[in-house]
Amino acid sequence: MKVSGLLSSSLLIIASTLAAEWYPLNRQDEIPVGFTPYKRGENVYMDCITRNIDNGEHKFDEQERIIYGPFPICKETSKPLTFKYGISEDFNCTITFTDELYHLFQLYIHEDAPFSCRLPISSDAHYLEKGGAYVPLTFNLRGEIRESHLDIDPTLNVLITKPSNNNEEENTFISAVAFSSGTNATRVVIGDSLTLNVAVRFLDQLVNADSTTNSLDGIPYASGFYKFPINFVPISYTMLYTYLFMTVVGTAVIIFAFTYNLISHKIKKGSKYKPVDSESFGKLD
Template identity: 60%
Template sequence: MLLRSLGVLALATSSCALQWFPVNSKGEIPLEIEPFEKGQEVQFDCIQRNIDNGEHKFDQQNKIIYGPFPKCKETSKPFSFAYGVNQDINCTIEFSDELYHLFQLYIHEDAPFSCRLPLSSEMLSIEKGGAYIPFTFNFRGEISESHLDIDSSMNVLITKPSNDLAEQYTFISAVAFGSGTNTTRIVIGEELTLNFAIRWFDSLSVKGKTGYDLPYDDGFYKFPMSFIPMSYTVFYSYISLTSVVTALMTLLITYKWVNQKRRYMPLDNESKQD
């Protein structure tokens, strides 16, 4: 316990005065979190905004009100995803009058579509004061007087700790952004299918300090100058598949070559007669 306290104190009082991110509601480093499990459904919430000016909504305690992402027609539940799994997900949402006017603000960049991912998988961890990671959706398109043109193709990039330790299954960063070359025309009352391509990064090298007793390694999870944008799990799967295919092709070619040699090889009796 003493070593843990000394490690956290050393991080907080370093020469650069660096502060660990994220912290909980008390401003403390979340030393103990309940990790996610591979494939576990990740639910998150988003800031609720006023449609007239995009300002946050507040409750009676003057706290920002959060609510779920719009419901997907495919599942009848708010959009969610599986932890640590690369996947493509369709989410069809209906544009009520309120959501339509909010998207006018989002596309015009008058207000961000701001959400948050809990650092811990514990039920209601954020409500209990737990730390969270910002998760912003950058929708793009064009605003017209009679309709909206929205890019429905969204890349979702999520960074997790660069190891495969189950006790560190949490988040470093996350962002979603429009990545298509086409838009869909939407008016109030219509539906739009959002196409999410979710990709996880768990192979980024950490450029910073390590060794402290923290939720995960401390430092800059930096993209290298050139890298393969996939997780270790997917990368090793491709390597294994390539090895198996190569071995089968080699076996097939060798088998055909041996058969051909046997087909044209003279028998002993015929050789003697010659």
């Protein structure tokens, strides 16, 4: 019974492993191995699906492939929105509403079409143009469509899941999502500018549950469900260690300052004390 039970368990594991298909795959439906990992702080460029403003349908090229274009230009940098790999930060991105962008945001807010973008898993230039793999990033924008204007929540939380920092060769993406998370909306008409308040958080402390393989098995990083724990603090290990280091240094400085002042006070107090010699005691007698 025990042997048969072990055999059946092994067969179930093998069957589940064979049934599971790695994600994401490249354009040739192959596992994307041999990619160039990102370096910490390296700019991550994304592109987004282009759509017809009349109905929100994708735009296609001559080969019936979806056409992608850059994210709207940020006034602060004069470049499309980009992230710094592995860096959690807050920044602003002010975009201008052309007639086309205004009508696209009508579709996004009304959820007639998703604001769909993608992050290449490799830092190679033109990686996606060559058919490389990517992780989708959808911007879920909140707001209201009015007859004469749009009300848009300009706050954006961006959560990007990545493998842990233990192996720099696995510096790529697992998943990403962006969503409005404010309580105020900004009125926008064609020609207006809107400042997006962006809070980017890279998550590398998630333990992959139900993992059956690791990167040594010919996949970019260990498999499994990278899920949030019940008690979850959304900061990366890098940020956590930085805060711990700052806490230790700050505590050490406070202790040193307190001890130094205490010792200095005792030294000064001791310098004022003049011992009475034996002859003075004799004269008093």
